[in-house]
Amino acid sequence: MLDRRRFLSGTATTFAAALTLRGSLLAQLEKAPPLPDHSLLDKNEDAYWAEMRKQFLIPEDEIYLNNGTVGSSPVPVIRAIFDGYAATEKMDQHDPEDYPIWGYASWNEFRDPLADFVGCHHDEIALLRNATEANSYIANGLDMKPGDEVLMTDQEHPGGEHPWNLRAKRYGIVVKRVTLPRPVKDAAQVLNLFNDAITPRTRVLFFSHITTFSGVVLPAKELAALARTKGILSAVDGAHVPGMMRLNVLDLGCDMYSSSPHKWLMAPKGSGFLYVRDEVIDRLWNTIATEGWNDTKIRAERFQRIGSSNVPALWGLRASIKLANDIGLDRIESRHRKLADYTLDEMKKRGAESWTSPDAALRCAIVTVNVPPIPRMDLENWLWKNHKIRIRGAEPNKLRLSTPYYLLKKEIDRFLEKFDAYKREKKMA
Ligand SMILES: Cc1ncc(COP(=O)(O)O)c(C=O)c1O
The missing domain is CATH 3.40.640.10 (Type I PLP-dependent aspartate aminotransferase-like (Major domain))
Structure with a gap:
């Protein structure tokens, strides 16, 4: 049975952890810069998307190539969720039959x-x-x-x-x-x-x-x-x-x-x-x-x-x-295609077999390649544990690389560099 002192000290620790999390998350939301202006996109595309990257909580040293499983909600979305709680949790809706349910x-x-x-x-x-x-x-x-x-x-x-x-x-x-x-x-x-x-x-x-x-x-x-x-x-x-x-x-x-x-x-x-x-x-x-x-x-x-x-x-x-409407879906889609095409080309140069359609109309922001004999789970673990790079795959040798608009070209390059390093380390190069 849980004794009272242990329970209370556990609760205090959880509460303190929650406060720290709350503090750091709110601070991150507060310090996030405004969305970049579209004029920057015309002047310097990479600079525009690098600014957009700052809207995401994914740390700078982490590379997220698995948006296909789930995306990361950026600052304006998280703020809106908080606004939703602030507006609804007081239970003071005008109509006494109205509840946030x-x-x-x-x-x-x-x-x-x-x-x-x-x-x-x-x-x-x-x-x-x-x-x-x-x-x-x-x-x-x-x-x-x-x-x-x-x-x-x-x-x-x-x-x-x-x-x-x-x-x-x-x-x-x-x-x-x-x-x-x-x-x-x-x-x-x-x-x-x-x-x-x-x-x-x-x-x-x-x-x-x-x-x-x-x-x-x-x-x-x-x-x-x-x-x-x-x-x-x-x-x-x-x-x-x-x-x-x-x-x-x-x-x-x-x-x-x-x-x-x-x-x-x-x-x-x-x-x-x-x-x-x-x-x-x-x-x-x-x-x-x-x-x-x-x-x-x-x-x-x-x-x-x-x-x-x-x-x-x-x-x-x-x-x-x-x-998405503020950024513009055409801009987003074109960015997706560019990043995916770059990733696919680079993987093909490395000898990967493409399972991504050669017809541009039949592909967008997900690249899949088959890379035998690389065991995909070993690579996935190795990339995450050693280099904070998240990818996804399927047995035995398929890799799935998602290229969301907030991904930076230098992040793709870092993934490629570490992919090469893995092959060298495992004597598969
Ligand atoms: C094509 C497709 N359908 C359905 C799902 C399931 O999505 P969810 O877990 O959001 O229901 C996924 C998730 O990856 C998917 O790729």
Whole structure:
């Protein structure tokens, strides 16, 4: 049993640690410089992005090449979260029935900027907590009979694939997969693979807009059109897309779209959304149910009836959209492409086999390379423990390098230098 003195001294230590953290975090937020002016970008591109780097809490001596798993929320986003707490935690809302609890209301002040950002109306979008949640809504919510098929790729994330696997095991639907080439050479390759795998039982095409495995940007518009011509629903897992490249779900023409803006939009962790095309909303059942689940008048809002959750995260999400708009998505996307292309070229010079598409339209800010015989986990640990460089990979020899806009060229160069050093040390050079 915990004795009282130990408990109290433990509590005091935790409290002191919290104060220190609070002090240092607030100090960091306060000392962060203003956002750089766009005129600097025209004069000196590197200087502009170096200024932007200062908006991120990632220490100067750390290199973060794994934005693909989760982004780092910059100062304006963290400030907005704090503002959200300050505004809501006093419990002094004008209306005595109004509480900051997310899952019982429309929250259009947050849905509107998000809907504008991704190209739809707020009635077609539900604020959720991540792509896994949104994908689960899709897989659980459509009427399908045993034997009906969903067709996906072999590069889906577990948070995209497993909701369907669960339904297959429990209710007898069938999951089919096309195998994507490594690398995918062009859009036609992907379209032919899907077209050839569609059967009379196919009910849904489900695919990542950008896959977690290779970072390939799949031809989502063409795949959605293919599905439409065959009377099949299209559901796109766009976890990586908002904030990495321009997105317009209406223009894509898909029926459903899920995402995790805590990746490339740098929104707070626990930011997700589900888009459902207006004509499809009434065909999707809720997975989580509370009051409103059956109210078709509220359109996609019924999918965000998830019970109590963290409203200040929505303040952060709105700030992350504002930041991306302030920088300009075209500037962000072009920066992403430049950094990724540079990284890919340098890795190829080092003999890496590229699993990144040679077609510029099918790649953006994720580079994947295969580097046998380097054991990726050993390299990952070695880079982090010795040099504070974070990368991600997959067994046995694949590396995935994410190049967010705040990454500096000198940081990529440092990674490359240490990659070479690893090979020398392990006698693989
Ligand atoms: C394509 C894809 N879908 C879904 C997910 C799961 O995202 P989350 O953990 O935010 O739900 C990821 C995460 O890496 C992903 O890459």
